[in-house]
Amino acid sequence: MSTIRTSPPRPWTGRIVLFLLVIITLAPFVALIGTALQPSGTVPTGLTIPSPPHFENFVTAFQVAQLPTLMFSSALLVVMVVPAAILLVVMAAYGIVQLRIPGAPFVFLLFLLGLTIPYESLITPLYYLMRDAHLVNTRFAIALPLIALYLPFGVFWMRAHFLGVPKELGEAASIDGAGSWKALRYIHLPVAAPAIASLAVLFSLWTWNQFIIALVMMDDPLKRTVAGALGAFQGEHSTDLVLICAAAVLMMLPTILVFIFLQKLFVSALLQGSVKG
Amino acid sequence: MSGWLYVLPALGVYAWLVIQPFALSVQYSFYQWNGIGPSKWVGFDNYIEVFSDPNRLGAIANAFKLMFFYTVLAVALALLAAAVTRGMTSRWGRVSQTVLFLPQVIPLVGAGIAWEWLYQPQGPINETLRAIGLGALAKPWLSDFDTALPAVGFVGTWLLIGLCTMLLSTGMGKIDSTLYDAAKVDGAGPVREFFAVTLPGVRAELTVCVTVTLIAALASFDVVYVMTKGGPGVATMVPGMDIYTIAFAQNRIGAASAMAVVLMILVLIVVIPVQRLMAEKR
Numbered sequence: 001m002s003t004i005r006t007s008p009p010r011p012w013t014g015r016i017v018l019f020l021l022v023i024i025t026l027a028p029f030v031a032l033i034g035t036a037l038q039p040s041g042t043v044p045t046g047l048t049i050p051s052p053p054h055f056e057n058f059v060t061a062f063q064v065a066q067l068p069t070l071m072f073s074s075a076l077l078v079v080m081v082v083p084a085a086i087l088l089v090v091m092a093a094y095g096i097v098q099l100r101i102p103g104a105p106f107v108f109l110l111f112l113l114g115l116t117i118p119y120e121s122l123i124t125p126l127y128y129l130m131r132d133a134h135l136v137n138t139r140f141a142i143a144l145p146l147i148a149l150y151l152p153f154g155v156f157w158m159r160a161h162f163l164g165v166p167k168e169l170g171e172a173a174s175i176d177g178a179g180s181w182k183a184l185r186y187i188h189l190p191v192a193a194p195a196i197a198s199l200a201v202l203f204s205l206w207t208w209n210q211f212i213i214a215l216v217m218m219d220d221p222l223k224r225t226v227a228g229a230l231g232a233f234q235g236e237h238s239t240d241l242v243l244i245c246a247a248a249v250l251m252m253l254p255t256i257l258v259f260i261f262l263q264k265l266f267v268s269a270l271l272q273g274s275v276k277g
Numbered sequence: 278m279s280g281w282l283y284v285l286p287a288l289g290v291y292a293w294l295v296i297q298p299f300a301l302s303v304q305y306s307f308y309q310w311n312g313i314g315p316s317k318w319v320g321f322d323n324y325i326e327v328f329s330d331p332n333r334l335g336a337i338a339n340a341f342k343l344m345f346f347y348t349v350l351a352v353a354l355a356l357l358a359a360a361v362t363r364g365m366t367s368r369w370g371r372v373s374q375t376v377l378f379l380p381q382v383i384p385l386v387g388a389g390i391a392w393e394w395l396y397q398p399q400g401p402i403n404e405t406l407r408a409i410g411l412g413a414l415a416k417p418w419l420s421d422f423d424t425a426l427p428a429v430g431f432v433g434t435w436l437l438i439g440l441c442t443m444l445l446s447t448g449m450g451k452i453d454s455t456l457y458d459a460a461k462v463d464g465a466g467p468v469r470e471f472f473a474v475t476l477p478g479v480r481a482e483l484t485v486c487v488t489v490t491l492i493a494a495l496a497s498f499d500v501v502y503v504m505t506k507g508g509p510g511v512a513t514m515v516p517g518m519d520i521y522t523i524a525f526a527q528n529r530i531g532a533a534s535a536m537a538v539v540l541m542i543l544v545l546i547v548v549i550p551v552q553r554l555m556a557e558k559r
Contacts, residue, residue, distance in 0.1 A: 014361040021358055022373045028391035031401045035394055045399040092287035099280030114295050116544050118496035120517035121537040124524040125301035148294030151287055209384040211499045227384035234390055252387040259382040270381055271443055274489050
């Protein structure tokens with residue numbers, strides 16, 4: 001991106017618009033935290049500033065929502081889903097692009113069609129497939145569909161990467177007489193590492209925040225994703241708004257913290273992700 | 278041929294858990310089935326329900342109304358924001374970039390909980406209105422039949438505006454600066470400059486924004502589930518919530534599947550013209 005500007009932006013308008021956008025974006029978070037600090041069990045009103053702030057609400061919410069269990073459950077799902085999905089899409093895209101399998105355009109189109117299917121449209125048959133496989137209420141009923149549902153985007157993403165790889169790289173490998181597996185493992189994988197890292201960030205985030213699949217496949221909220229558990233928590237404690245807000249803050253905190261630390265990776269992954277999607 | 282060995286594992290999983298459920302959705306949609314007992318062939322009855330039952334039609338209509346908030350409002354505001362902040366490279370710009378992305382990384386459920394509180398009768402929005410003397414405008418936004426859907430829709434605007442701003446900013450950064458010089462020489466003001474140079478320059482990014490937000494509007498679920506469950510009445514019912522309710526609360530698998538098939542077709546009907554229209558002119 002060039003930083004040379006011959007037509008300088010209108011600095012004040014720009015700053016004001018940006019400032020307004022930032023305020024609107026932050027307002028819900030501020031409101032949530034403000035409410036989480038009110039005296040527990042009270043019915044707060046909108047603009048009361050909590051005095052003194054009740055930080056112990058976060059401790060209560062941490063225990064009541066069983067946060068460590070939830071974090072572990074979400075992390076477990078990420079571990080079950082992301083490496084498997086990455087392995088499948090890297091191999092598939094490598095086969096489609098680099099090894100030029102017969103029928104490659106058709107296979108790619110088949111995956112591409114999956115990009116447009118809303119999860120809600122598959123959730124009913126997926127539930128019965130998992131039920132018939134006796135997997136409902138196990139984490140496999142969440143993980144397996146997610147792996148499959150990530151494939152269209154993943155294949156699309158890795159195909160774009162392999163298309164951008166210089167031809168010489170693959171040719172060098174075949175001259176060396178390296179088998180296709182060795183070429184993938186030792187020549188293509190190191191080059192693909194940044195693309196794979198971005199994809200892993202996206203897959204992890206989607207899994208952590210996944211709601212409908214976790215909701216349908218798992219009755220026990222403690223074995224769902226954090227997002228799925230948050231929905232159930234809201235239902236169970238609907239009378240204690242302060243507690244709900246405190247729990248919501250705690251449950252959002254991990255992704256926000258990871259985001260702030262890995263900001264560059266996240267922003268580029270999300271931007272490229274929507275472009276490719 | 279050995280290349281197929283690399284593709285087959287992914288293709289197998291895809292066939293098992295995407296293509297098969299897709300085919301099953303179509304199959305179920307022609308049956309009456311409660312998920313446990315025997316099923317009965319009913320032909321197109323479930324589709325007739327989708328297109329004649331006011332609840333099903335209402336959900337579809339709501340999805341289209343949400344497009345105003347998810348797509349029109351979010352993309353228009355993002356265009357404005359990206360255009361007026363074009364070239365801003367200060368530290369401020371980077372900080373706001375981080376902030377604008379926050380809605381993209383939190384669970385939508387969390388966003389739903391925050392916004393549900395904002396909209397409460399005694400919540401921050403109403404209290405603010407009262408504090409500045411506009412108390413007459415205060416209302417229970419989510420339980421009022423007239424305001425519930427716009428209230429849910431605005432959450433979509435909030436979610437997507439940052440993503441679209443960032444995408445469009447990136448696009449505007451790639452526009453050749455000599456085009457702006459030429460526009461200046463021609464005596465173009467900021468508005469003409471925007472329509473003559475900026476807007477055509479971000480066509481690709483605009484296509485992405487429109488496509489992504491249209492799909493988000495049609496397939497909304499999490500926010501609606503958390504904030505209203507489709508209520509009051511069916512004022513905020515959307516296809517995703519409707520499918521979930523019919524399938525897992527009413528156990529009418531056929532009816533839910535017909536709605537699921539219609540939703541898939543709607544996505545294609547909406548997305549394909551956008552893609553073709555925008556691609557043609559490139």
